Amino acid sequence: MPVKIAIASGKGGTGKTTVTVNLYHFMSKILNSKVQIADCDVEEPNASIFFEELESAKSKQVTQLIPFINTDTCTFCRKCVDYCEFNAIIVIPPAQFAEVSPSLCHSCGACLYACPEKAIIEQPNEIGQINTFNHGVDESFLIEGRLKIGSSMQTMVIKDLVKDDWINKEVILYDAPPGTSCSVVATITQANYIILVTEPTPFGLHDLKLMIDLVRKLNKPFGVIINKADEYSDTYTYLKEEGIEILAEIPFNIDYVKSYAQGSILKNIPSDIESVYTGITQKLKNKLIHHA
Amino acid sequence: MLEITVLSGKGGTGKTTITAALASMVSPAIICDNDVDAADLFLILNPEIKQEGTFLSGQTATINTDLCSNCGICHSLCQFDAIELTNNEYQINPFNCEGCRLCERACPESAIETKPDNGHKWYESVTRFGSFVHAQMEPGEENSGKLVTFIRKKAKALAQAQNIKIILNDGPPGIGCPVIASLTGTNIVLLVIEPTLTGRHDSLRVIDLIKNFGIPAYAILNKSGINNDMEKIIMSDLKDQGIPLLGKVPYSILFRDAMKEQLNILEHAPESESAKAIQLIWNRLNKIKSESQLLTHQ
Numbered sequence: 001m002p003v004k005i006a007i008a009s010g011k012g013g014t015g016k017t018t019v020t021v022n023l024y025h026f027m028s029k030i031l032n033s034k035v036q037i038a039d040c041d042v043e044e045p046n047a048s049i050f051f052e053e054l055e056s057a058k059s060k061q062v063t064q065l066i067p068f069i070n071t072d073t074c075t076f077c078r079k080c081v082d083y084c085e086f087n088a089i090i091v092i093p094p095a096q097f098a099e100v101s102p103s104l105c106h107s108c109g110a111c112l113y114a115c116p117e118k119a120i121i122e123q124p125n126e127i128g129q130i131n132t133f134n135h136g137v138d139e140s141f142l143i144e145g146r147l148k149i150g151s152s153m154q155t156m157v158i159k160d161l162v163k164d165d166w167i168n169k170e171v172i173l174y175d176a177p178p179g180t181s182c183s184v185v186a187t188i189t190q191a192n193y194i195i196l197v198t199e200p201t202p203f204g205l206h207d208l209k210l211m212i213d214l215v216r217k218l219n220k221p222f223g224v225i226i227n228k229a230d231e232y233s234d235t236y237t238y239l240k241e242e243g244i245e246i247l248a249e250i251p252f253n254i255d256y257v258k259s260y261a262q263g264s265i266l267k268n269i270p271s272d273i274e275s276v277y278t279g280i281t282q283k284l285k286n287k288l289i290h291h292a
Numbered sequence: 293m294l295e296i297t298v299l300s301g302k303g304g305t306g307k308t309t310i311t312a313a314l315a316s317m318v319s320p321a322i323i324c325d326n327d328v329d330a331a332d333l334f335l336i337l338n339p340e341i342k343q344e345g346t347f348l349s350g351q352t353a354t355i356n357t358d359l360c361s362n363c364g365i366c367h368s369l370c371q372f373d374a375i376e377l378t379n380n381e382y383q384i385n386p387f388n389c390e391g392c393r394l395c396e397r398a399c400p401e402s403a404i405e406t407k408p409d410n411g412h413k414w415y416e417s418v419t420r421f422g423s424f425v426h427a428q429m430e431p432g433e434e435n436s437g438k439l440v441t442f443i444r445k446k447a448k449a450l451a452q453a454q455n456i457k458i459i460l461n462d463g464p465p466g467i468g469c470p471v472i473a474s475l476t477g478t479n480i481v482l483l484v485i486e487p488t489l490t491g492r493h494d495s496l497r498v499i500d501l502i503k504n505f506g507i508p509a510y511a512i513l514n515k516s517g518i519n520n521d522m523e524k525i526i527m528s529d530l531k532d533q534g535i536p537l538l539g540k541v542p543y544s545i546l547f548r549d550a551m552k553e554q555l556n557i558l559e560h561a562p563e564s565e566s567a568k569a570i571q572l573i574w575n576r577l578n579k580i581k582s583e584s585q586l587l588t589h590q
Contacts, residue, residue: 010330012465013304017490043466044301044494085351085392108392109371149500152437152469159373178303178465179329182434185387202551203308203332210330214431218387232552254518261519263489 003288004172006191008215010207012178014199015227015250017041018265020175021050023284024141025266026277027171031285035141036169040187041177042145042157048133049263057132057140062160063124064153065107069098073119080111080120103152128157132166140166158186180210188215193288194222195247200232208235212244221287223247225280248280293451294581295444295459297326297478299502301494303465305486306514309547310570311462312336312556315421317574321458323419324447325426326474328412328439333462338554339417339424346411347427347442349435351391353384359403366395366404387432412439416450423450437469444474458581467501475502480581481509483535487522488515492529499533509535510580512573516540539573542566 007020020037028035039047048054069080069089076093088104089111091097100111102125112120128147132140145161147154154177161167162174176187188194194215198208208224215222224239229249239246251272259265298307298314308325311333315323325333353374355366360382367375367382374388375395384395396404414427425447429436447459461478464470475481481502485495495511502509511530513523523540530537542565550560557567 011304011332012330013302041466043468043471044490044497046302046490046493049489049493083394083397106390106392107371108390108394109369110392110394110397113369113394113398147468149467149497150472150504152472154466154468155434179327179436179470180431181329181429181436181470182387182432183468185432189387201548202335202554206332206335207330210431217432230548257518261486261488261522 002170002172004174004191004193005284005288006174006176006188006194007197008176008184008188008194008211009178009197010180010211011199011204014197014204016197017047017050017175018260019195019197019225019227020173021047021265022273022277023173023280026281027284030278030281031171031289033171034169035171035173036167037142038161038167038172038174039142039144040158040161040174042128042147042154042161043177045144045146047175048142048144050265051133051135051142053135055134057134058166059129059131061126062128062130062145062157064102064127064156065122066102066105066125067100067111067120068123069100070119070121071096071098073117074098075117077116079114079116083110083114085110127151127153130161130164130166143167155183155186158183162186162190180207180214184214185218188220189218191220193284194220196222196224197227198224198235199228200226200230200235202234205235205238209238212242225250228252247283248276250276293448293457293459294480295461295478296480296482297461297463297474298482298484299463299471299474299498300465300484301467301498302486302491305484305491306541306547307484308333308336308462309551309557310482310484310512310514310541311460313558313567313570314460314574316556316558317571318458318460319422320456321422321460322447322451322454322456323421323424324443324459324461325424326440326444326461326470327464328427328429328443328470329431329436329464331426331428334424334426336551336554336556337419337421337424339415339419339426341415341417343416345414347414347439348408348411349438350409350433351406352386352389352409353391353393353395353404353406355382355384356403356405357381359401361401363400365398365400369394369398390434409433414443414446416446423454425450437473440464440470440473441476467498471498471501475505475507478507481507482538482577483509483511484514485511485526486515487513487519487526489522492522492526495526496529499535510577511535511537513537513540515543517543538576539569541569541573
């Protein structure tokens with residue numbers, strides 16, 4: 001069974017992708033395991049940006065099945081309208097009009113089940129893509145979901161991504177989207193362990209608490225990485241009171257911010273950053289890999 | 293009425309920080325936090341709640357195991373993998389259930405019931421900058437887009453009641469369902485971009501989305517100074533996309549200090565370069581705003 005680790009944060013911009021990319025780098029090196037990144041931030045997938053000499057490998061469409069009502073066989077009985085909980089179907093009997101709105105449809109299949117005339121069929125509608133990338137000999141080391149611009153079905157793309165056959169290495173790192181909604185749940189339910197990346201600010205702490213609430217509801221083991229660490233004591237006090245493990249503190253460093261800006265965090269890694277990630281990797285190994 | 297929505301694509305570029313600073317100058321306006329699943333603006337606005345309520349949006353099914361005959365029909369019909377077989381009993385995973393009621397309708401034993409979710413809290417508050425509409429989504433829930441639409445309607449009603457002409461929306465990150473809910477029907481988008489490779493990449497995706505909606509967008513380059521080359525690239529992107537740059541806000545640790553004091557940058561460090569830059573941006577936006585109000589009145 002692969003070891004599955006999700007990296008989430010609640011607040012955006014705390015360093016989820018930076019942590020994911022570094023963990024990929026150090027876990028591959030130290031553990032001698034095949035590590036794979038699954039970029040689940042399908043609205044803004046950008047883990048691939050941090051790797052040079054990246055090669056696009058495989059690609060496939062993610063589709064949503066949208067019901068289509070055949071008005072030749074439809075009797076305009078409106079049973080489908082009654083069954084649709086999402087108000088996605090409009091049927092106007094006098095006008096012999098029956099249509100499904102793709103933007104409201106959840107593809108639950110209730111209308112197909114309802115239709116006594118079998119007048120409804122499902123047709124695929126593109127909502128995004130799944131892409132893999134190679135890095136030298138490391139094939140499909142990165143797999144990403146990419147939401148089609150204009151689609152609001154981000155969670156459906158994530159659900160397809162996380163169960164894809166192309167996710168097949170020994171250690172999987174799921175890079176989660178920001179926020180605390182269903183798209184985050186779809187990402188982190190896959191994981192055996194969750195890393196919450198926070199920044200020690202009032203915004204960071206507030207969103208961290210929401211995430212802790214969520215991972216506790218999901219009954220997942222987790223630990224916290226404090227990124228851009230400084231002396232904001234509320235975060236530390238809270239974590240101590242709650243008995244939550246701090247996996248690591250990553251010091252704030254303006255030079256590191258600058259190399260992040262260029263997208264070159266894997267080049268000339270500062271020694272303090274290296275020792276932080278070596279430490280995290282050891283902790284994760286003790287926690288997850290011995291028992292796996 | 294003029295609605296201004298602050299977006300970014302990438303999270304953490306400074307949407308809320310900029311919105312909080314604009315709040316000092318935009319008065320009288322209704323401020324509305326559209327980032328309902330990580331709502332942070334209240335931490336600076338320090339609202340006094342005047343009215344609150346619950347927005348019921350979703351529903352979830354449950355199986356009564358005493359009535360269930362374990363036929364498995366619900367399991368085979370569910371499109372959301374929400375029905376799980378554990379210890380020989382079918383159970384519903386509430387996080388996966390989308391409340392479509394297909395299982396309930398199909399169950400031959402009538403063993404399934406669908407009940408409304410607890411719902412999300414919404415608030416109408418008073419702050420030192422005027423009225424503020426905000427919400428807190430229950431963590432893990434869906435329908436955050438519907439909640440955004442709901443609180444935006446509340447903000448509009450409040451603006452009408454108070455005869456206020458401007459709504460300032462602090463938007464969510466990304467380009468998906470809550471962002472679409474935040475964009476629909478707004479008049480101006482303020483795009484907060486940070487000069488990083490990811491900031492650039494993500495801004496291009498949200499720009500594409502905004503163009504689909506045909507809404508005029510104006511850019512603010514935040515955290516200016518951390519990478520000059522990237523700034524140049526982003527400025528050339530903006531030129532290509534026909535998006536005017538309202539100004540650059542210098543990167544400063546003062547923003548973090550201000551946040552800790554529950555203040556915006558204009559209150560915490562009014563003489564700082566960053567505060568002055570935001571004032572300049574506001575002056576430019578004000579000009580554009582009056583022009584576009586003329587347009588909407590015509």
